[in-house]
Each structure stands twice: as structure tokens, then as C-alpha cells.
Amino acid sequence: MRVVVAALLLSGLLVSGAAGQSTTYHPTVYAAASLTDAFPKIAPRARFSFAGSDTLAAQIRQGAPAGVFASANTRLPLGLYRDHFCSKPVVFTRNALVLIVPASNPARIHGVYDLRRSGIKLVIAAQSVPVGAYTRQVLKNLKLSGVLRNVVSQESDVREVLAKVALGQADAGFVYSTDSRTVAGKVKTIRLPARAQPNVQYGICVVSASGHKAAAHAFVKNVLGARGQRILRRYGFLPRVEPKH
């Protein structure tokens, strides 16, 4: 056993030697896939791991070396907080869902009700992924849960839904409005009725096991600050507090 541990230490040494030592510490941020474009603009030197929020939460529960967890819902970070894996989450931005179709629109879908036609290849995210849960909520709000029978694939994060529609492989998919903007020209965006919109709130927290809490806290402060919020807004995210009607 001792020799195995020694070998692990040796491989660790080799890897850290190869990576080079830096004097200032940059936070490791585990963030929802929808933040792929915006977050590096807020902190270019931070290290990011973008994936489905549910996958990231599962990795943090298994001891992943995350400093910050930014989720596309509040349920996952609240769950981590309850189990003492992270600090109390705060809402840092909001988003909205849209329906997208490939630019060539092979199935001629012009509204969400067209999804009822049989034979349509609809791609959504899995139930455990925040956007997957929101998608089911939208369909429920519109009394369209029946279109779930047209689902041909359940993806593990929102960007995989986006990729499959942008490629023309799928006829339609549900993503955040911020995602559809990243592939302008490849997809057509169809807005959803306001009454169908779920309350998409993004929660952020500092991971308890993080070795460098100061850097993690600084990142969260940046995201909540005026500059961070301005960058998020530029990428189409909504203000973190819903404006009063």
C-alpha cells in the first residue's frame, strides 16, 4: 500500500512540475454549461469546468476540487448547502427558455404548438439537468406534455441540445435564450408565451472543501458586482432581481 501511495505522490509531483508553479492563486469554477461564454469574460484567469449543473454537483459530492459552484438553478446548490458541501447560495442571474429550430427548419416548425405533430425529432435535456426540468415545466404550463413522445434524445447539458439542433440533426430543441445567441445564423429562435416561462434563477456558492476560499469568494463578489452583472447582461442574461412590474 505504501508503495502505491508513493507512486501517487510521484505522479502528482510530475504533473504539478509539468504544469508550472504560479504565485497567485486563481479559483476553480464549476459552472453550468450555459455560462460557457460569459464567465471567462468576468475572470479570464480562473479555471473553468463547464457541464450540466447536475453533473457538476455530483462531482462536488464526490470531492471534486471546485472552489465555486454556479448552477442554472437554486435547487442543486441548496442541496449541497444543506449537506454542508458549500456556502449558502445566492441568486446571481436569471435566464429564459426559448425553442430553437435549425436555420433550414426541416420540420417547418413556427410555434411551440407545431411540436405536437408526430414524427418531429425533438431534443431536450435530461430531467436531472436544470434546463431539462425547466423544459418539462414549460410544456406542462402550455398543456403540451404530450409532445414529450416526440423526444428522440435526452442530452446531459444545454449545449449538447444546442449542438444537435445547430447541426440540423434534430428538428427542434429547448435551450436558454442566451445559448441560441451563440450560434446566430445556424438556428432560428422561437419565443415562448410569457405565461409559460419558468422562473430560471442561477445560484452560486463557495465550495466548503475549497483550499483557497479567498479566491473563490473574490470570484463570487466579481460576479455579483457591477462589472460582472454588466458582462452577464451583454450575453443576454437577465438582471438577478426581477424588475418590479
Added chain:
Amino acid sequence: MLVGGPFFGAAAVALAFLALPVVAIFTRVPPGRLARLLSNPVVTDALVVSFKTTAIAQALILLFGTPLAYLLASRRFPGRTLLVTVVELPLVLPPAVAGLGLLAAFGRFGLLGSTDRALGIDVAFTQTAVVLAVAFVASPLYIRTAIAAFEGVDADLVAASRTLGAGSTRTFFRVVLPLARNGLAAGEALAFARGLGEFGATIMFAGSLQGVTQTLPLAIYAAFSLDFDVALAMGALLVVVSAVLLVTLRLILSWQPSRRTSRSLVAPSS
């Protein structure tokens, strides 16, 4: 003494490193709960999809791969090395690249996409797509082993069969195939194991839907973020299946009516 303590130490590290992750899967899945976890519909659906698609892919690999392997083994022509490289390439290709390639070729907007549409075929997100992904990544293992097996068949026996009046088809089925049998079976076992574990190309090309395209590896990936115990149970199942395949492979190889065939298996074809 030829080797000393450090030598054994290094060997122990290698052994422990390879064994530990596999052992760890079983220590974290309580055997009592294994049966209940494996009766979860997600698991049974994935099992059915996995075995069905892998079986169909293997049938196609045998049907189309065997003639290709035989021709590459028995003929010498300019460009043969290039062809062998093309056949073996998917073996070393990263699965994600395989997925991209399949999308670019057979996707709705791929090279053959418009031909497919004209024929009324749409493989997007169907089990056919899973079969294509599995066949693409697994067939090189079979073909490669089969080439070696065919090359190991004694040319004198083939010549004797022809001299005695058997046609080339008859010679292939009555002489070559029985002599290469072990090698072909070994290649098939390897291809089956590789096909069963296919992940990257499938998730990119076929998507993931329970009961349709969600194979065991895809179900493990999905379960990882939902229920770690279910993921572990499926992992344990795949470890057992893979081990059985490997043992079968060893048995096939140690069984030897045709000694030359099995010996030449390990060496890559020239």
C-alpha cells in the same frame, strides 16, 4: 539474482493501480442491493439496448469484415498497406472524432444525408445510429485479428485443396475458415467487448434516450449525476460481462486445433 526489490515494487504498483479501480467498484456496491439496483428499469432497458445493438453490429461486422479481412490477408497489391491502415484507423481514433466523422458522413446534413433523405431513411437518433457507431469503432478489432488468422493458414493446405479440385469458394469454407476459426472467434470476442463499451461516438451520433439509444455506458453517465449507486451497479455489471468475455477469449486461444493461427494472433499483420 536478475531482478531486485525495486523491480518487484514497481510491478506491485502497476498491478495495484490496474486492480484498484475495479475492486473499488465492488466494495462500494453492496452485493445485497445489487440485485435490486439492477432491476431498475433504466438498467434493464439499457441492458436490452446494449445487447441488441451490439449483437446486430457484430453480425454486420462478421458478414462484411470477414471477406475484407480475407482479401487483405491473401492478396498482395500496391496500396495494400494503405488499405490496412484505413481499416485499423478507427481503432486508434478518439471516440469523439469517430462521432464527428459519423455525423459528417451519415448525419442529416452529412455526405450521405441527402441520399438517405431521398431514400426515406433517417438514422438520426435511432438504434440504427447506435449500430453504426458500434460497428465503426469495433470492426477494426475483428478485421485486424482476422487478417492475422487468415495469414496464419498454411498456404500449402489451400493449394492442396485447389489441386484436389475444390473451387475457391469451397476451399474458403471447407479449409480456410475452419483453420482460421479460433482467430476469428478471438477477434469477434474483442470486437464484442469494445462494442459493448462504446460511449463517445454513440452519445454524439445517436443521442441518448432510455429504451431506444441509451446503452449501458450512456446510462452509467446519466446515472452518475442522478444516483451514484445505480451507476456503480451498472459499472459492476459491465465489469462482470467484460471479465466473462476476456475469459472466453483466453479459452478460445488456448483451445488449439490450428496452432499456427493462434500463435500469429498477437502479432499485427505486416
